[in-house]
Amino acid sequence: MSIGAKDSGERDFRAGLRALGRHRPDMAVRSLRAAAAACPASAAAALERRLYWLALALLRLDQAELALKRLASAQKLRPRGNARLLYLRMTNDYGMARRGNPDVEDLYAFYSIQTAAYFARKRRACFDDAAEKDAVVRLVGDAWLALSRSGVLRGLAPSAKIRLFRESRVAFPTFAFTAGMPCRVIKADFRAKASLRGEERCPCGSGLPYRQCCGRIAGLDELKSE
Numbered sequence: 001m002s003i004g005a006k007d008s009g010e011r012d013f014r015a016g017l018r019a020l021g022r023h024r025p026d027m028a029v030r031s032l033r034a035a036a037a038a039c040p041a042s043a044a045a046a047l048e049r050r051l052y053w054l055a056l057a058l059l060r061l062d063q064a065e066l067a068l069k070r071l072a073s074a075q076k077l078r079p080r081g082n083a084r085l086l087y088l089r090m091t092n093d094y095g096m097a098r099r100g101n102p103d104v105e106d107l108y109a110f111y112s113i114q115t116a117a118y119f120a121r122k123r124r125a126c127f128d129d130a131a132e133k134d135a136v137v138r139l140v141g142d143a144w145l146a147l148s149r150s151g152v153l154r155g156l157a158p159s160a161k162i163r164l165f166r167e168s169r170v171a172f173p174t175f176a177f178t179a180g181m182p183c184r185v186i187k188a189d190f191r192a193k194a195s196l197r198g199e200e201r202c203p204c205g206s207g208l209p210y211r212q213c214c215g216r217i218a219g220l221d222e223l224k225s226e
């Protein structure tokens with residue numbers, strides 16, 4: 001399917017590229033987001049291109065996790081496209097942003113998984129105040145120290161670590177979950193994720209391991225946005 005000249009998404013796409021050229025990544029993100037939203041999923045090449053440039057604009061705003069989220073979607077559309085190349089360059093074994101230190105990457109994966117589990121129980125993807133956030137950070141941090149000091153992680157393959165992280169339950173107390181600010185309700189199919197092994201090819205047909213494609217671990221910025 002081709003994208004016609006009258007398509008508003010195409011107009012937004014060009015406006016986004018112009019904004020990037022003028023070093024206005026904030027404006028570019030707005031236009032490119034609209035361009036991607038207007039693109040039907042059946043126009044795979046056009047959508048991949050729009051998501052790729054949206055990711056570049058987000059990177060210019062230092063939004064690496066949000067950029068990765070877009071690249072993770074885009075790379076499924078065109079296995080040999082630019083988005084796939086950039087995605088593989090930016091991502092680690094967990095499908096998260098590379099940080100150059102394997103221990104730190106393990107910690108981020110563990111922290112994201114546990115915080116996502118906490119948000120899912122709470123049914124809202126945000127903290128209500130600093131005290132709640134501090135308490136969660138402290139509890140996850142303590143659990144991480146216990147896990148890493150126990151030595152069980154040594155020599156484990158990434159998919160085995162992911163299983164262990166998902167099976168590890170942090171004993172969160174029941175905080176008073178107040179209804180207040182509008183927050184995104186988490187839609188997650190935890191059973192489907194748990195039933196797939198990380199090293200298997202992703203069922204979406206991307207050719208990547210599941211753990212690095214549809215089973216990737218979302219960064220905290222991704223949980224909190226959109």
Ligand SMILES: [Zn+2]
Binds near residue numbers: 203204205206213215
């Ligand atoms: Zn996939």
